[in-house]
Amino acid sequence: xxxxxxxxxxxxxxxxxxxxxxxxxQVRQGLAKALADAQGDPAIKAIVIxxxxxxxxxxxxxxxxxxxxxxxxxxxxxDAIEASAKPVVAAIHGMALGGGLEVALGAHYRIAxxxxxxxxxxxxxxxxxxxxxxxxxxxxxxVETALGMIVSGTPIAASKAAQAGLVDKLAESDESLAAEAIxxxxxxxxxxxxxxxxVSADPAVFEQFAAQNARKIKGLDAxxxxxxxxxxxTELPLDQGQEKERALFQQLVAGEQSKALRHVFFAExxxxxxxGLPKDIQLRPITKVGVIGAGxxxxxxxxxxxxxxxxVTMVEMAQDALDRGIGVMRKNYExxxxxxxxxxxxxxxxxxxxxxxxxxxxxxxxxxxxxAVYENMDVxxxxxxxxxxxxxxxxxxxxxxSYLSIDEIAAATxxxxxxxxxxxxxxxxxxxxxxxxRGAKTAPDALAxxxxxxxxxxxxxxxxxxxxxxxxxxxxxxxxxxxxxxxLEGATPEQxxxxxxxxxxxxxxxxxxxxxxxxIGWHRDPSRIESLQDALCAEGRWGQKKQAGFYDYDxxxxxxxxxxxxxIIDDFRARAGIVPRDISDEEIMVRTLYSMVNEGAKxxxxxxAQRASDIDVVWNYGYGWPRHKxxxxxxxxxxxxxxIAQALTRYQQALGAEFTLSPLLLDCAAxxxxxxx
Ligand code: 3HC
Numbered sequence: 001x002x003x004x005x006x007x008x009x010x011x012x013x014x015x016x017x018x019x020x021x022x023x024x025x026q027v028r029q030g031l032a033k034a035l036a037d038a039q040g041d042p043a044i045k046a047i048v049i050x051x052x053x054x055x056x057x058x059x060x061x062x063x064x065x066x067x068x069x070x071x072x073x074x075x076x077x078x079d080a081i082e083a084s085a086k087p088v089v090a091a092i093h094g095m096a097l098g099g100g101l102e103v104a105l106g107a108h109y110r111i112a113x114x115x116x117x118x119x120x121x122x123x124x125x126x127x128x129x130x131x132x133x134x135x136x137x138x139x140x141x142x143v144e145t146a147l148g149m150i151v152s153g154t155p156i157a158a159s160k161a162a163q164a165g166l167v168d169k170l171a172e173s174d175e176s177l178a179a180e181a182i183x184x185x186x187x188x189x190x191x192x193x194x195x196x197x198x199v200s201a202d203p204a205v206f207e208q209f210a211a212q213n214a215r216k217i218k219g220l221d222a223x224x225x226x227x228x229x230x231x232x233x234t235e236l237p238l239d240q241g242q243e244k245e246r247a248l249f250q251q252l253v254a255g256e257q258s259k260a261l262r263h264v265f266f267a268e269x270x271x272x273x274x275x276g277l278p279k280d281i282q283l284r285p286i287t288k289v290g291v292i293g294a295g296x297x298x299x300x301x302x303x304x305x306x307x308x309x310x311x312v313t314m315v316e317m318a319q320d321a322l323d324r325g326i327g328v329m330r331k332n333y334e335x336x337x338x339x340x341x342x343x344x345x346x347x348x349x350x351x352x353x354x355x356x357x358x359x360x361x362x363x364x365x366x367x368x369x370x371x372a373v374y375e376n377m378d379v380x381x382x383x384x385x386x387x388x389x390x391x392x393x394x395x396x397x398x399x400x401x402s403y404l405s406i407d408e409i410a411a412a413t414x415x416x417x418x419x420x421x422x423x424x425x426x427x428x429x430x431x432x433x434x435x436x437x438r439g440a441k442t443a444p445d446a447l448a449x450x451x452x453x454x455x456x457x458x459x460x461x462x463x464x465x466x467x468x469x470x471x472x473x474x475x476x477x478x479x480x481x482x483x484x485x486x487x488l489e490g491a492t493p494e495q496x497x498x499x500x501x502x503x504x505x506x507x508x509x510x511x512x513x514x515x516x517x518x519x520i521g522w523h524r525d526p527s528r529i530e531s532l533q534d535a536l537c538a539e540g541r542w543g544q545k546k547q548a549g550f551y552d553y554d555x556x557x558x559x560x561x562x563x564x565x566x567x568i569i570d571d572f573r574a575r576a577g578i579v580p581r582d583i584s585d586e587e588i589m590v591r592t593l594y595s596m597v598n599e600g601a602k603x604x605x606x607x608x609a610q611r612a613s614d615i616d617v618v619w620n621y622g623y624g625w626p627r628h629k630x631x632x633x634x635x636x637x638x639x640x641x642x643x644i645a646q647a648l649t650r651y652q653q654a655l656g657a658e659f660t661l662s663p664l665l666l667d668c669a670a671x672x673x674x675x676x677x
Pocket of ligand 1: 095
């Protein structure tokens with residue numbers, strides 16, 4: 001775990017704990033010992049600490065959190081580095097994150113390769129830097145920069161770190177770093193301790209910072225604690241500041257928010273793994289992609305590949321639809337460029353990679369073809385049958401369907417092994433989630449390639465089995481059915497939505513319906529009014545696009561409760577003979593959120609999702625589930641499955657006849673087990 005090499009009078013200490021040199025107990029012990037030994041060795045004049053492999057260090061070993069502590073603690077190791085009587089240089093390449101950067105902050109000098117990135121991302125795990133980072137970083141770079149780095153958690157590039165005073169010297173390259181660090185260490189004559197410095201700031205700075213970031217940090221424990229700890233750096237000597245930091249760290253790490261955020265970290269990484277597939281499976285090369293349909297989805301999907309420098313052939317039925325689609329893509333790129341996030345050259349480069357065409361046979365040389373036309377099984381089958389006659393052997397044929405059976409679509413071809421679902425979420429160029437749908441006959445290498453290409457274009461892919469709505473949309477079905485029923489029984493759209501937004505969702509079911517379009521799936525006959533949705537659509541209330549849906553919208557798309565909708569709901573109740581009653585927030589919670597958990601449990605027991613945490617990833621990245629609540633399945637475990645099962649049983653009649661309780665949920669609740677298969 002720790003290797004040491006003596007280069008004449010400079011000792012090189014190398015942290016070697018693949019894949020990220022996490023600072024687990026053995027690394028800490030090794031570091032402490034190597035340092036102590038070096039102090040007593042008169043032949044050693046200076047010390048260099050660096051990381052083996054692809055980075056300096058990814059920080060503390062997150063798997064150790066929540067377990068009994070093992071000596072030495074990281075803060076003790078960092079203090080020992082700083083206390084060294086011989087100059088210590090941290091040589092940083094790749095990433096220096098969290099505890100990794102704190103080790104580097106304990107060192108007296110820092111040299112970094114130009115591609116290195118340095119950061120304190122603890123806040124995204126619901127904690128704060130707990131090994132002196134909140135005390136040493138402000139002493140080195142000032143309060144403003146330190147607050148920015150610690151509260152955002154975003155790493156900065158080596159060049160910026162050098163400007164800020166965090167890095168003393170930039171090396172030529174990763175390859176030359178070790179040698180340059182040793183030569184640098186040899187020039188140093190004495191330690192230079194960051195802890196000896198002091199830092200001051202007007203106390204108002206902290207309040208201002210909190211106020212400026214109020215929206216981002218609302219309801220989150222860690223950012224508040226980060227601000228308090230950095231403030232302590234301006235008020236207390238290092239050791240007392242560190243005590244304060246430690247106390248805050250202990251509080252946070254034991255809290256529900258940090259547990260949830262750590263769960264999300266590991267859930268994301270687990271989702272990348274496909275059960276039962278050999279690790280060394282050969283992936284299919286994807287160098288050219290075809291997209292069928294230049295609508296909103298087709299355009300968004302195409303942009304992902306273009307941005308990743310993969311050429312796209314885009315096919316449409318009519319020239320005007322094709323032109324419109326290409327125009328929208330360009331407009332989207334230009335809007336990003338206007339915000340300074342792309343250069344004009346990058347826009348042109350991306351748009352230069354798209355080949356718009358009306359000729360279906362132009363798809364013949366594509367390695368992956370994604371169908372993104374409207375949801376109609378007959379149309380999709382016809383397209384896939386045509387594709388079967390055109391696509392080259394081994395090409396992957398994907399559908400972006402949100403609900404329909406990949407098996408039925410695959411059966412329209414003679415190569416069901418090459419067919420899979422790639423379900424992007426709208427807007428597809430922005431939303432991170434892709435459900436990679438595995439048909440009964442999808443070949444393992446096609447599935448693995450689907451996961452891989454999704455990652456390459458910056459997405460978070462999750463494997464799903466075939467069922468109506470896959471993972472995410474299937475869970476919306478009981479939620480929306482109950483939300484609709486609750487309106488008729490006496491709730492208002494505002495009340496139902498508020499329960500969801502208070503919970504932390506970006507929007508509630510009716511705000512979401514307005515955004516997506518109330519008219520989705522509408523039969524388009526204004527005289528046929530069988531549901532509330534029919535009644536709204538008949539009045540032209542199609543959602544945000546018409547400035548009227550479940551809410552009224554102004555020109556800036558700000559919603560206000562609608563008296564018209566209230567009347568429509570009243571009329572509907574009267575016709576159905578429903579006498580409205582007071583609906584409690586608790587009932588809304590049970591019938592919308594708990595019912596989603598129940599559907600998730602069914603998805604799990606049917607094997608549609610590989611693991612409970614995959615469902616959480618779907619909800620985090622596809623629907624904005626608050627990360628600090630982990631995801632619906634993690635959250636259910638924190639609420640208590642017995643409590644959820646009891647509440648669902650209590651409301652079973654109201655939930656609807658088609659609603660059945662998941663045997664897995666009941667079983668786990670009875671046995672006190674978490675919701676995992
Ligand atoms: N502890 C334990 N395991 C870690 C880890 C860590 N800090 N960082 C990464 N891993 C594991 C991952 O779980 C994954 O395991 P798996 O292969 O079994 O799934 C493996 O290492 C590789 O990770 P990635 O797939 O994420 O590798 P990448 O190369 O894509 O990314 C990374 C590398 C940028 C370092 C990324 O892993 C990352 O962001 N890690 C977490 C960084 C972080 O939050 N550090 C702060 C830790 S808390 C801390 O230091 C507290 C201190 O202040 C006291």
